[in-house]
Structure formats: structure tokens, C-alpha cells
Amino acid sequence: MLRHAWSIALPAAAALLLAACGQETAPPAAPRPALVVQPQPASAVADSYPGEVRARFEPELAFRIGGKVSKRLVEEGQRVKADQPLAELDPQDVRLQLQANRAQLAAAQANLALVQTERERYQKLLDRQMVSRSQFDNAENLYRAGLARLKQAQAEADVAGNQADYAVLRAPQAGVISKRQVEVGQVVAAGQTVFTLAADGEREVVIGLPEQQFARFAVGQPVSVELWSQPNQRYPARIRELSPAADPRSRTFAARIAFDSSKAPAELGQSARVFVAHEGQPALALPLSAVTAEQGQAYVWRVDKDKRLQRVAVRLGAYGADSVPVLDGLAPGDWIVAAGGHVLREGQQVRPVDRSNRDVDLAAKE
Structure with missing residues (x-):
């Protein structure tokens, strides 16, 4: 039995010894190469x-009265001259209003002629002492009221005449119609923007x-x-x-x-x-590929003198086509990893190289 146990144990021990001799300690991983650059002066960089x-001058043109648009005479992008008609409202209502005001004006003129005749008649009778002073004063008041009514009717007729002209919207000066906001058949209110004019x-x-x-x-x-x-x-x-x-x-x-x-x-x-x-601050520029962001905070990877990575938060300006100005967080002599920042980690050791894959001396300037 003992002889049998030794016959089993000895081969097993020999196998373990041979396996141990075959294993060697794995060499440490070589630092990965990292393309590095230094921030460059960004005197020409601007937001x-x-x-x-x-x-x-871009006046917004509108009708001075409300109504239904019956004609649109220009298109968006069309060049127009000063006083050129642009659109028209349906003139029927303003014409009727003008006729009504003119009729009121005619009535006021007839009434004034009547009270003026009465006033003159009462003036003659008063001179002959055939009427009392109070009767003449009443005729005088009627005359003055008729005169005031005529002035009111004349003003209302003038306003109605102006409104008839307001039914046509005209360009205040030469320019280009930059925006159109009306169509034929649309009902617009007074002061509602119809066109925007880009003046010459x-x-x-x-x-x-x-x-x-x-x-x-x-x-x-x-x-x-x-x-x-x-x-x-x-x-x-x-x-x-x-x-x-x-x-x-x-x-x-x-x-x-x-x-x-x-x-x-x-x-x-x-x-x-x-x-x-930028004013009052030394702007530095980095390639866009050197910048990474996380949770709204931009950062870069800086290589220290021991060739280890440090994550540095930076404040950036407006992005350019291939570079971005760094307003805060870096110094001109820093070495920054130019690409691949999303796969790096804090404290990782790297082998700095330039764009020709040559080792970079971090103590020297680029």
C-alpha cells in the first residue's frame, strides 16, 4: 500500500515542480504612447x-385702418420705390363712410345758412326795438352752434377722406420687401404688420x-x-x-x-x-481633439514631469474650426495630450510623443 501511494505522489510532485519552473513573472506593461502638444499663443483667436x-432701417408697414385686403401688389424679396402701392383694402366701407360724412357736412352748411339768416333778421328787428334782447340772444346762440357744427362736420369729412387714402398702403421709401405677412382676403386690424421693408x-x-x-x-x-x-x-x-x-x-x-x-x-x-x-487675458489655443467634457465641465489631460497624467479643468472660449481658446486653467509651458482623452485615466503613465512618433523631452519647449 505504501509503495502504491509513493508511486502516485512522486509523479504528481514532479509535474508540479515542472509547472512551477515553466512559469515566469510577467514583465510590467510598457507605458502607452500619447501624442502631446503645448498650448500656442492665440493672439489671432477671437470669439x-x-x-x-x-x-x-427695417420699418414694419401697416394699414392705418382695418379692413379686408383686396389686392396684394408686391412679393417678398421685391424691390420697391418710394410711394409705390403695396396693398389695398376693400374700399367699400370707407367710401360709404365718406359719403355719410359729406352728407352731414352738407346738412351742417344748410343749417348754418338758416340760422345765419335768422340771426340777421333778429338783428334788424332788435335795431327797431321790435324784439327783446333775449330773443336776439337765442338767435345768436343758434348761429354759433350751427357754425361749430359745420366745423365738426368739415373735420369728420376730412378724416373720412384721409381714411379713403389709407386704404392703399404705400412704401415710405425705396428698399426691398424682406417679409410679407398678409394674403388677399385676409382681414387686418389697424396697425397690424403687413410688410417689413429693408430700406436702402x-x-x-x-x-x-x-x-x-x-x-x-x-x-x-x-x-x-x-x-x-x-x-x-x-x-x-x-x-x-x-x-x-x-x-x-x-x-x-x-x-x-x-x-x-x-x-x-x-x-x-x-x-x-x-x-x-479677447481683452486683458492671455489666450492660449489647443486642438479641438485635446478637449473632453463631462457633466458640462471641460477638461484636458496634462502630462507632469514624471510622465503621469493629470486631469485639469479648463474654461474655454468660442470653438473655432479646428482649435479652441483656453481662457483659464493652463500655462504656456504645459504639455497636453492632443487626442484620445476619453480612454485615459488619472495618474496613468504615458510615453509622450510628437506627431512624428518621436519621444518628447518634457523639459524642453515644443
């Missing part, structure tokens, strides 16, 4: 806001400013404008007007940007971009 070229003359750019940055803008602040039709060509401009209240839907504040020169080739409806430079 940019998309906008649209509009006319400086100065052109401006309308943009929306975010409420978290609204405090840094002021009327008269210099900016620059780039038109979509003129890429890489910026025109000097300034903020002419800031809205005191935010738009209830977009929560942005409207701003109107005026060109410093009338030579800017800006046409109605063109797309534009307004650039606002």
Missing part, C-alpha cells in the same frame, strides 16, 4: 458669432450673444466681420446696438453690428461671421 446681413442705405450684421458672455460686450466695442462671399477678408466694424432683453426661445441677446466703412460689399441676406477679440 466668433454667426450672423446675417440686414438693413439698418446702410447695412448691418445681426448676431445673437450668449447670456453667459453678454456682460463683456458694450455699445461701440470694435469687432471685425467676415462675409461668406469674401473669405479671409475681415472688415472693421463696431457694436451699434445691444438688446436689453434675451430672446425667450433662444435665450440670446440680439446685437446689431455696423460697418465702419460703406465700402464693405454686404448684401441683404448674406451670411457673415463677427469676430470679437
